[in-house]
Amino acid sequence: MNETLADAGEFALIERVTADVVRGPQVLVGPGDDAAVLSVDGALVASTDVFVEHVHFRTDWSSAEDVGHKAIAAAVADIEAMGAIPTGVLIAFSAPKTTQASWVEQCVAGALAECADAHVSLVGGDLSGGQCVSLAVTALGQTGGNTPILRSGARAGDAVAYKGRLGWAAAGLAVLSRGFRSPRMAVQAYQRPQVPYGAGLEAFKNGATALIDTSDGLMADLGHIAQASGVVIDIDFGCLDIPDVIAAVAQASGHDVRDFILGGGEDHALVGTFGWGEVPSTWTVIGQVVPADNQDPAVLLDGQTWLGERGWSHF
Amino acid sequence: MNETLADAGEFALIERVTADVVRGPQVLVGPGDDAAVLSVDGALVASTDVFVEHVHFRTDWSSAEDVGHKAIAAAVADIEAMGAIPTGVLIAFSAPKTTQASWVEQCVAGALAECADAHVSLVGGDLSGGQCVSLAVTALGQTGGNTPILRSGARAGDAVAYKGRLGWAAAGLAVLSRGFRSPRMAVQAYQRPQVPYGAGLEAFKNGATALIDTSDGLMADLGHIAQASGVVIDIDFGCLDIPDVIAAVAQASGHDVRDFILGGGEDHALVGTFGWGEVPSTWTVIGQVVPADNQDPAVLLDGQTWLGERGWSHF
Numbered sequence: 001m002n003e004t005l006a007d008a009g010e011f012a013l014i015e016r017v018t019a020d021v022v023r024g025p026q027v028l029v030g031p032g033d034d035a036a037v038l039s040v041d042g043a044l045v046a047s048t049d050v051f052v053e054h055v056h057f058r059t060d061w062s063s064a065e066d067v068g069h070k071a072i073a074a075a076v077a078d079i080e081a082m083g084a085i086p087t088g089v090l091i092a093f094s095a096p097k098t099t100q101a102s103w104v105e106q107c108v109a110g111a112l113a114e115c116a117d118a119h120v121s122l123v124g125g126d127l128s129g130g131q132c133v134s135l136a137v138t139a140l141g142q143t144g145g146n147t148p149i150l151r152s153g154a155r156a157g158d159a160v161a162y163k164g165r166l167g168w169a170a171a172g173l174a175v176l177s178r179g180f181r182s183p184r185m186a187v188q189a190y191q192r193p194q195v196p197y198g199a200g201l202e203a204f205k206n207g208a209t210a211l212i213d214t215s216d217g218l219m220a221d222l223g224h225i226a227q228a229s230g231v232v233i234d235i236d237f238g239c240l241d242i243p244d245v246i247a248a249v250a251q252a253s254g255h256d257v258r259d260f261i262l263g264g265g266e267d268h269a270l271v272g273t274f275g276w277g278e279v280p281s282t283w284t285v286i287g288q289v290v291p292a293d294n295q296d297p298a299v300l301l302d303g304q305t306w307l308g309e310r311g312w313s314h315f
Numbered sequence: 316m317n318e319t320l321a322d323a324g325e326f327a328l329i330e331r332v333t334a335d336v337v338r339g340p341q342v343l344v345g346p347g348d349d350a351a352v353l354s355v356d357g358a359l360v361a362s363t364d365v366f367v368e369h370v371h372f373r374t375d376w377s378s379a380e381d382v383g384h385k386a387i388a389a390a391v392a393d394i395e396a397m398g399a400i401p402t403g404v405l406i407a408f409s410a411p412k413t414t415q416a417s418w419v420e421q422c423v424a425g426a427l428a429e430c431a432d433a434h435v436s437l438v439g440g441d442l443s444g445g446q447c448v449s450l451a452v453t454a455l456g457q458t459g460g461n462t463p464i465l466r467s468g469a470r471a472g473d474a475v476a477y478k479g480r481l482g483w484a485a486a487g488l489a490v491l492s493r494g495f496r497s498p499r500m501a502v503q504a505y506q507r508p509q510v511p512y513g514a515g516l517e518a519f520k521n522g523a524t525a526l527i528d529t530s531d532g533l534m535a536d537l538g539h540i541a542q543a544s545g546v547v548i549d550i551d552f553g554c555l556d557i558p559d560v561i562a563a564v565a566q567a568s569g570h571d572v573r574d575f576i577l578g579g580g581e582d583h584a585l586v587g588t589f590g591w592g593e594v595p596s597t598w599t600v601i602g603q604v605v606p607a608d609n610q611d612p613a614v615l616l617d618g619q620t621w622l623g624e625r626g627w628s629h630f
Contacts, residue, residue: 028358029463033543034396034527035362035456037463040355043343046438047350048453050407052445081349092365092407092451123361126451130367136407136441136451138363141350148344148352212349228348 005104005129006097013101014127017108024121026087036123038088042143047078053133061176064103066191068110070266071135073195076118077213077268079141080200083149088123088140089115094130107135118197146204149272154210154229156291158273161283164196165189166218166240167257170264171249178253183245195268199283203272206280211272217265219299219306225273226297233273234300235262235287259308262301320419320444321412328416329442332423339436341402351438353403357458362393368448376491379418381506383425385581386450388510391433392528392583394456395515398464403438403455404430409445422450433512461519464587469525469544471606473588476598479511480504481533481555482572485579486564493568498560505581514585514598521595526587532580534614534621540588541612548588549615550577550602574623577616 005013018031029037051057051071062070072089079086091111095104104127115122120139172190181187195213203211210229212221219235226233240261250257271286279285300306320328333346344352366372366386377385387404394401406426410419419442430437435454487505496502510528518526525544527536534550541548555576565572588604589595615621 029397029465033463033465033467034393035360035399035454035463037397037399037458038359038361040359044353044355044359044455045350046353046361046403046405046453046455048405048407048439048441048451050409050441050443050445050449050451052409052443052449054446055409055444078349082344082352084350084352088361090361090363090453092363092453094365094367094370094449094451124363126363126365128365128367129370130365130449131369131447132445132449134365134367134409134445134447134449134451136363136365136409136449136453138361138405138407138451138453139350140359140361143352148348148350150344150348152348 003101004097005095005099005101008101010127013104017105020112021122024087027121027123031124038123038140040142042145045079045082045084045141045143045148046138047075048136048138049075051135051137062191064106065110068107069114069192071137072111072114072118073193073268074215075137075139076120077195079139080195080197080270081211081213083146083200083204083208083211084141084143085201086118086120086139086141088121090123090138091125092136093125094128095133096131097129099133149204149208149211151210151212151225151228154225154231154273154289156231156289158209158289159276159279159285160233160273160287160289161279161285162269162271163199163283164269165194165267166214166269167246167260167264169193169266170260171246174249174253174255183249185245186249193266193268196270199270202280203270206274207278208272208274211270214267214269214271215265217263218271219262222271222299226299230292230297232290232292232295232298232300233287234290234303237302239286256308262306263308318416319412320410320414320416323416325442328419332420335427336437339402342436342438346439353438353455355457357460360394360397360399360456360458360463361453362390363451363453364390366450366452377506379421380425383422384429384507386452387426387429387433388508388583389530390452390454391435392510394454395510395512395585396526396528398461398515398519398523398526399456399458400516401433401435401454401456403436405438405453406440407451408440409443410448411446412444414448464519464523464526466525466527466540466543469540469546469588469604471546471604473524473604474591474594474600475548475588475602475604476594476600477584477586478514478598479584480509480582481529481584482561482575482579484508484581485575486561489564489568489570498564500560501564508581508583510583511585517595518585518587521589522593523587523589526585529582529584529586530580532578533586534577537586537614541614545607545612547605547607547610547613547615548602549605549618552617554601571623577621578623
C-alpha cells in the first residue's frame, strides 16, 4: 500500500495519528479543537524548534520514528534548560502531498514515544502541504513556581558541570557520513539523543546559576552562557570522559576526538554553572567560571583559546 | 545590498529582528534564552499553524510584511476561537540560505505589527536553513479563569452568528489569480486578514456555546462545529451581507458569489452559536442550530444541502 498524504487527506490523517494520544492530567483540551488548553503550575515556559529534511535530518540516515524522537527531544530539552518541568508539545508538520502517509504516521509514533519518555503530552499541531518535509515543534512547560534558570546568571567562582552525553551524536554523524552503520551505539545516539529528562529541575534544586542544553556543541553553548553572563569559562579537558566508542570513531574517521566532545551538537546534554559544592552528584564537573577582568567573555580550554570545531551553524 | 541569510548569520539576524520586540507585562523572559517564560492568568491556550511558500503564500502576491501579518493573524485567531485572550507568539522560520535577509526582516516587521494589533508579544522563535520558506507560528493565550469555548457545545435552538469578514480573502485571491491588482480592498483583505481581535472574549461573555474561526471557509468550519456537537446547522443566505466589492469580483471573474461568502477561507472571522437573544450586538445572526434527529451532522443552506465550494484542503 502506497497511500500518500493526498490520498489520506489532512483531517483524516490528523485523526489517525492523534487517536492514540495520551493526555496528561494537565491537558484540559487536547488535539481536535482550535487550540489546546492546559493548566499551568507557576509560569509558562515555551520554546519552538524547526527540523527540516536535508538540513536537520536525512531519511536514509534516520527512520521516520527516529525523526519524531529527535524533534521532540530537541524541543523539550529547551524547557529542561530553563530548570523547568516540560508538560506538552505541539507539532506543525508540512510535507509534499506525495509523501507516504505511513512516513508521517511513523514519525508521529516516534514523537509520541519520546513524549512518553519525557512525560509530556502531544496537545496539538498542524498538518499541511509543503515543498519539503519540515516539523516545527513547540515545547511547553511550567516553572512550578520556581525561578527560571537563565543563561545570564553565571558568576566567577562557579563550577561548570554537565549531565547527559557529549560527542555521541557527532560521532554517529561521522560514521553515517562515511557510509557506515556501526558502531551502532554512536549511530543510535545521533538518531535518538538521550536527553537527561528531569535534570533541569535537579539543576534548579541545586541552585544552578546558569543553564543551557548542548544543541550547538559544548563550547558554543557555553559561549552563550559566557556572553550572557559576561564571564570567562575555563574547561578542564581532563575532566571530560572520553568513551571508547567515540575515541574509536575519531581515530577511524580521522577526527580529533576533542572536536566531537567539545564541538559536537545535538546530544542535548544539560550544562550549567553552580556554586562550588552545590553540583548535583549525578553531574560531572568540567571546569570553572573565572572573572572576565578586561577580557571579552569567552570559553577557554585548559586556560587557552580553543581553535577547534566551534559548533553548528544553520546556514 | 543583497545580503543573504548565509551572509547575515543565524544568531546575528535573530538579534537584529528581535531588537525592537516589545514585551507585554506577562512576558517574564523574552527572546534570547533557551525558552520564553510568561505568566498565565487561568489556563494556557496554545495552537500552532504552518505557513509555507507556494502553498499558503506566493511572494509575487504578498509582500514579506503581508506574510508576517497573515501568519500571525491566522495563528492568533485560533486563540480567539477558544473564547480566550491571546498573549504571545513564537515563530519557527526556515528558509534557503540564499534568501534575502531583508525579506526575513520585513516579514518579522509585519509579524510584529500584527502582534501589536492583536496585543500579543513575540516571545520566541527559531531560524534555520531549509529548502523552502516556511513559518510555523505558535500562538499562546490564557483563559483568564473562563471556560474555553469548544466546537462541541452547539445545541438545537441556538442562533448562529459571526463577526469579522466573509468572502473577502477569496475574492482577493480570485483577483490575484487572474493577474489583476484591483479592487485593492479585496486584494488587501487576502494579503492581511482583519481578525476581529477581542471577539473571542466577547463571545465568552455572551455565553457562546460553540466557536470557531473561518480559516477553511464558513460552511467547512461550521461543519466542524456540527460534527463535534452532533447537530445540524441551517444558514439563511439572506442574512449574509454581500459587499458590493465581492459581488463585483464574482461577476468579473465568473464565480458564484456564494462560493466566496460560504466557501472562502482565510478571513478568520469568528463564527459561533449562542442562546437566542444572547448574541452580542456587533455580531450578525446568519442561521440556527436544529436537532440532528436521524440525520448526520451537517450544515444546510436555506434548509438544503449546499453543493458549492466546501472550503480549503491542504493537499
